[in-house]
Amino acid sequence: MADPVFFYFDFGSPYGYLASKRIDAIAARHGREVTWRAFLVGAAVKLTGVQSIFDQPLRGPYTVHDMQRFARLEGLPLKVPPVLPMHSLAASRAYYWLFDRDPALAKTFARAILKKEWGEGCDLSSVEAxxxxxxxLGIEADALLAAVxxxxxxDRLREEIDAAIAKGVFGSPFFLVDGEGFWGADRLDQVDCWLERGGW
Amino acid sequence: MADPVFFYFDFGSPYGYLASKRIDAIAARHGREVTWRAFLVGAAVKLTGVQSIFDQPLRGPYTVHDMQRFARLEGLPLKVPPVLPMHSLAASRAYYWLFDRDPALAKTFARAILKKEWGEGCDLSSVEAxxxxxxxLGIEADALLAAVxxxxxxDRLREEIDAAIAKGVFGSPFFLVDGEGFWGADRLDQVDCWLERGGW
Structure with a gap:
């Protein structure tokens, strides 16, 4: 079987959430699986010098408007959380802790967290939330709290982030298809096309 | 006739160039004209705090790669200029100087400059270039040099930039369709859809 598509997402990224609803189906059409990789856009900020888009004048309000319009067009539920940007450190650590024990459960966990954050508009910044x-999902709260x-x-998360940045990843969502990088939920059609043609 | 679509672009923006090749045809399908508006992304930088993407680690190299891949997919010529970012002040001032005398000539001028910059990879940062x-195009060089x-x-350019920012414009390309703002060449399909449906 061909290599999986790597899907990097930040739990605090609405476009990561929107992409998470489509990427597995797109890959499956081309006989590919998808390896999900939690990522902290904030870790790349030190390198890119760009703060969260939600904290930027003009761009912040535009993004809040755009993500809702984008979701409506795709027929996906989206509710703006009360706090933006949301912190994603706790969810990201929990993701890799689960991934090393049960990758399928980790993906289910990621979907559930993203749904709660962006589908329902809950603030899941804290480890308790x-x-x-x-x-x-059958995950013991105390075990998760301890793991985080x-x-x-x-260290596990830090290594993943460093490895991602070394591959050129800096945003969410970010896709690696046979080494080719695509940034943004608005590149999903290009990812689809790249998988279809093997490049262009 | 319905209001025109407003197309904001920075002469120094490859995605502005790519969008310029499609926006008029998209609008025409819906019986709309397009008013082109030169814009300086740099003027919004003081507000957004974001420097040119070409000066950002990780994002800069990605963008150089992405813009070429994007152009290839759309079958549009694109050659990376020797200097990035390119300055667009001279071209933008010239644009409004022409626009007030002959809007059609201004659009022809904009197309010619964008083609030279991004289609042929020439550095048109200087007023002389x-x-x-x-x-x-029949434009006298001395008259243009004096106008700039x-x-x-x-002042004319400054007022246009201020007016654009007041409308929420901050990037290139940026489209205003009946007051609805869309940012990015990757939002052209949404612009098309918005024109078709009158919103969603």
Whole structure:
């Protein structure tokens, strides 16, 4: 089987959420699986010098408007959370902790968190809110709370972020298709096309 | 006739160039004309705090790669200029100077400058290079050189930029369709759809 598509997303990114609803189906049409990779756009900020788009005049309000319009067009639920930007450190650490034990559960967890954050507009910045959202998936809250504070899990996330940046990843969503990078939910059609043609 | 679509573009923006090749045809399908508006993304930078994408680590190299891939997919010529970012002040002032005398000529001028800059990869940062590129259109080089240094023309551009920012414009390309703003060449399909449906 061909290599998986790598899908990098920040839990705090609405466009990462929107892309998460389509990327697996697109890849599946071309016989590909998708490896999800939680990413912290903030970690790339030190390098790019760009703060969160939500904190930027003009761009922030535009983005809040655009993400809702984008979701409506695609028929996806989207509710703006009360706090922007949302912190994604806790959810990201929990993601890799789960991934190393059960990749399928990690993906289910990611979908559930993204749905709660962006589909329902809940602020899941805190580790407690993430743990609570994980309980219905059979994930023990205490175990998750402990994992997020575990230095080994912290290192695990840091290594993933460093590896992603080394591959040129800097935003969310970001896709790697056979080494070719695509940034943005608005590049999904190009990802589809690249998978179809093997490049152009 | 319905209001025109407003198309804001920076002469130094490759995505502005790419969008310029499609926007008139899209609008025409819906019985709309397009008013072109030269814009300086740099003027919005003081507000957004974001420097040119070409000066940003990771994003700069990605953008150089992406704009070429984008152009290839759309079958449009694109050659990377030797200097990035390119300055667009001279071309923008010349644009409004022409626009007030002959809007059709101004659009022809804009197309010619964009083609030279991004289709052929020439650096048109200097007023001399802009004047030289305008000569084949029947525009006198000396008149253009004088106009670009005319305080009234400088004010004219400044007022256009201020008015654009007041409408929420901050990037290139940026489209206003009946007051609805869209940012990016990758929003052209949404512009098309908005014109078709009158919103969603």
């Amino acid at each position: 993430v743990a609570e959202a994980a309980v219905p 504070r575990d230095p080994a899990v912290k | 802009v004047a030289e590129a305008a000569v084949p 240094r005319d305080p009234a023309v400088k």
